[in-house]
Amino acid sequence: GVSEARIAVMAERVDRRFIAIGSGKGGVGKSTLTANLAVALKRMGHNVGVVDADIYGPSQPTLLASEKEKPEAVEQTLQPVRGVMGIPMLSMGHLIAPGKAIAWRGPMAAGALTQLVEADWGDADIILMDLPPGTGDVQLTMVQKHKPQGAIIVSTPQDLALIDAARAGQLFETAGVPVIGLVENMAGYACPHCGEVSDPFGQGGVEKIAERLELPFLGRIPLTMAIREASDKGTPPAADDGDAGAAFTAIAAQLSD
């Protein structure tokens, strides 16, 4: 069904929609989802852009194959670089030396992130924002200041991750950003040898918590070798019609209109 939050997002008829992708924890697949939604939306005809705001582990340059690019500034406005399928994107990873970690202080991080969001996005109609994991000051400032039109929360089905996902939901609601829905990642692993499906992180937990929070459930993405390998190579599986990308494409279809 179409959620009320989503109708509100659509009804705003803004020329450009910012959609934040958040998670309570790191390592649950937030960046992987962002990159694949981007390519899936691009294939659906959107002018999609990506802001990688994950200051602690910017992985979009790898996921969307733009590691060597350096954004230029024109009159103090950053010009996005191009990743896979020509997708315009900006990442903290483009602004710092490769492999170099920066211990960002809150105000510094907020300043740098603002430059990414307020870059020259041209005719992009949907911009996906890959947020840092968790619910700290940086995330709160980011959503309060830039008010994305909606947010998606990713979690694994594991109890601990779910508790943090619920917290992330609260962060968005506090900031007045409607949650478009929840996505379950790393659900179900099919053994490549015998085909038996097991659930390393449990099963169905995200759908249950979505029900409890009265938020839409957008879908589940299986844990597969193909997704992990494609991500490392900078070829998001949703960029072609193979099985590995199907779950991402189905979620993207719910955002496209």
Ligand code: ADP
């Ligand atoms: P986050 O952005 O939440 O920190 P990532 O998207 O970077 O998480 O994913 C963490 C790791 O898990 C990466 O190595 C990624 O390739 C892998 N991964 C994510 N989702 C899946 C999946 N569905 N199947 C297999 N590997 C996955």
